[in-house]
Amino acid sequence: MILHEQKQDDIDIVVLLGRFIMADAPEARERIKNLIDNGSGKLIIDMEKVTFIDSSACAVLISAFKNMQVKPGRLLLVTSPVVQSLIELTRLHTIFEIVPSLPAAISAFAA
Amino acid sequence: MRILIVEDSLLTRIMMQRSFEKWGYEVVAVDNINTALTVILSEKIQFVITDWIMPGGSGTELCQQVRAAILPHYTYMILVTALDDTQSVVQGMDAGADDFIRKPIQLDELHARIRAGERVLELEKNLTESNSKLMAATEVINRDLQMAATMQRSLLPSTSSNILGIAIDWLFHPSTQLSGDIFNFFRLDAQHVGFYIVDVAGHGIASAMQSFTVSRLLSPDMGCTSHLHFSQSDSANCPVARSAPQVVANLNRQFQTDTHNILYFTMIYGVIDTQACTLELCQAGHPHPIYLPVGQPARFIVNGGLPVGIIPDARYESVQLSYAVGDRLFLYSDGITECESPQGEMWGAERLREFVDETRQLSVSEVIRLLDLRIRAWQGSDSFEDDISMLILEVG
Numbered sequence: 001m002i003l004h005e006q007k008q009d010d011i012d013i014v015v016l017l018g019r020f021i022m023a024d025a026p027e028a029r030e031r032i033k034n035l036i037d038n039g040s041g042k043l044i045i046d047m048e049k050v051t052f053i054d055s056s057a058c059a060v061l062i063s064a065f066k067n068m069q070v071k072p073g074r075l076l077l078v079t080s081p082v083v084q085s086l087i088e089l090t091r092l093h094t095i096f097e098i099v100p101s102l103p104a105a106i107s108a109f110a111a
Numbered sequence: 112m113r114i115l116i117v118e119d120s121l122l123t124r125i126m127m128q129r130s131f132e133k134w135g136y137e138v139v140a141v142d143n144i145n146t147a148l149t150v151i152l153s154e155k156i157q158f159v160i161t162d163w164i165m166p167g168g169s170g171t172e173l174c175q176q177v178r179a180a181i182l183p184h185y186t187y188m189i190l191v192t193a194l195d196d197t198q199s200v201v202q203g204m205d206a207g208a209d210d211f212i213r214k215p216i217q218l219d220e221l222h223a224r225i226r227a228g229e230r231v232l233e234l235e236k237n238l239t240e241s242n243s244k245l246m247a248a249t250e251v252i253n254r255d256l257q258m259a260a261t262m263q264r265s266l267l268p269s270t271s272s273n274i275l276g277i278a279i280d281w282l283f284h285p286s287t288q289l290s291g292d293i294f295n296f297f298r299l300d301a302q303h304v305g306f307y308i309v310d311v312a313g314h315g316i317a318s319a320m321q322s323f324t325v326s327r328l329l330s331p332d333m334g335c336t337s338h339l340h341f342s343q344s345d346s347a348n349c350p351v352a353r354s355a356p357q358v359v360a361n362l363n364r365q366f367q368t369d370t371h372n373i374l375y376f377t378m379i380y381g382v383i384d385t386q387a388c389t390l391e392l393c394q395a396g397h398p399h400p401i402y403l404p405v406g407q408p409a410r411f412i413v414n415g416g417l418p419v420g421i422i423p424d425a426r427y428e429s430v431q432l433s434y435a436v437g438d439r440l441f442l443y444s445d446g447i448t449e450c451e452s453p454q455g456e457m458w459g460a461e462r463l464r465e466f467v468d469e470t471r472q473l474s475v476s477e478v479i480r481l482l483d484l485r486i487r488a489w490q491g492s493d494s495f496e497d498d499i500s501m502l503i504l505e506v507g
Contacts, residue, residue, distance in 0.1 A: 022313050022314065022315075025313070029373070051455075052451075052455075054313075054449075054497065055310070055312035055313060055377075055445070055497075056312055056313035056314075058312060059312040059313065059368070059373045059374060059375060060373070062368060062373065062375060062421055063368070063370075063373045066368065066369070067370075089396075089398060089399075089445075090377060090396035090417070090418050091396050091415060091416060091417050091418070092396070092417065092418070092421070094417065095417065095421065095422065
């Protein structure tokens with residue numbers, strides 16, 4: 001997995017690419033937590049180019065969701081079909097805020 | 112350090128021996144490669160300086176023989192040669208020499224080369240020591256894991272169990288020794304049978320620790336008031352089975368994830384009423400179970416709430432259905448449906464449903480055996496990336 005961090009104005013953007021699995025989870029979790037701790041409460045996790053996701057990776061998303069609730073702030077997810085299908089299977093789409101694309105996520109924060 | 116000198120010229124041999132002893136080395140000196148090999152094998156000498164051309168066999172042959180022998184340590188070899196062409200050096204190194212020095216021997220240069228060789232041997236010794244410590248540690252860890260794996264298997268129900276007319280069989284493959292999956296099947300009271308399947312996020316030791324804990328809490332022998340039963344005030348000796356959503360909601364309150372514990376789990380808990388012939392089950396983010404009624408197509412039971420541990424006040428509901436003799440219920444972990452072929456294609460829930468339909472005439476144990484073969488064939492190997500479990504209940 002590859003993880004890029006970007007910033008647009010006060011919005012933190014994490015772009016994930018490739019297979020997002022157990023081996024990547026500790027690093028991804030730590031970096032996302034740092035972004036939330038030091039950020040402005042606006043975070044987008046872009047998984048449009050994630051080709052596989054397992055339950056450990058899902059735990060990272062839940063951890064981000066919970067950290068953002070405490071902050072408090074807003075977390076937006078952009079999903080690929082594979083990610084969306086796991087999120088729906090585990091019913092997590094009922095708590096995550098999911099948007100269709102990165103530009104849509106950025107304009108959601110602007111609105 | 113001991114050095115073996117292999118040199119047929121008496122004069123050179125004595126010259127080298129005196130110098131080496133002056134430098135503080137212990138020396139063994141021989142004049143042919145056969146004696147040399149015997150000494151290397153019996154005396155465990157790790158440093159050899161050998162002449163190239165000698166009667167009875169060359170220094171390169173000695174290098175080859177030493178490298179072919181299986182020795183418990185590395186032997187550092189320096190070839191001494193009068194030959195002055197690059198090709199000979201290449202040939203000598205290819206035969207297994209570590210270094211070479213040309214005649215006439217410059218003693219300072221030879222001493223420097225010996226010291227370089229000593230450094231290599233020192234590194235090799237350190238590496239061997241670290242390696243053996245590492246292997247000893249790995250062995251302890253593996254023994255521990257093996258013991259934990261045996262404990263985990265002992266928590267699973269017997270494959271031949273039949274409780275109040277409900278029979279069970281299962282498949283269980285941890286991706287490493289320990290699994291984050293766990294399931295069980297037990298009698299709750301004279302009329303009710305309980306069952307569950309749990310899949311803790313991730314796999315390995317942390318997930319397995321969580322699955323052990325959950326399994327113990329979901330044990331029916333923990334007294335009158337437990338996760339599975341509660342006592343009514345007017346009949347304290349006759350605990351009543353809790354409803355499926357109650358059990359899941361209680362676990363959800365108790366197992367909230369936080370900064371230090373991010374391992375949520377998905378699960379299904381069900382209660383069978385063997386007198387009313389009804390089945391109630393509650394799903395928490397778990398792959399949808401497959402129900403196979405006699406004479407009708409296999410179908411998913413689609414319903415449910417969030418995995419356990421996500422939000423404290425998550426709501427859980429149950430699905431209720433009436434069953435008939437011969438009906439089957441299949442519970443499984445996502446390790447089965449997400450099992451990937453070498454091309455990266457997942458086996459998928461629909462293939463599993465078709466499999467359940469196609470194998471309806473077979474006995475439950477035969478279905479389990481076939482499923483095992485089918486998923487191994489699909490992924491083209493015998494080791495699984497995620498924990499695998501499948502639990503089949505059949506109404507007898």
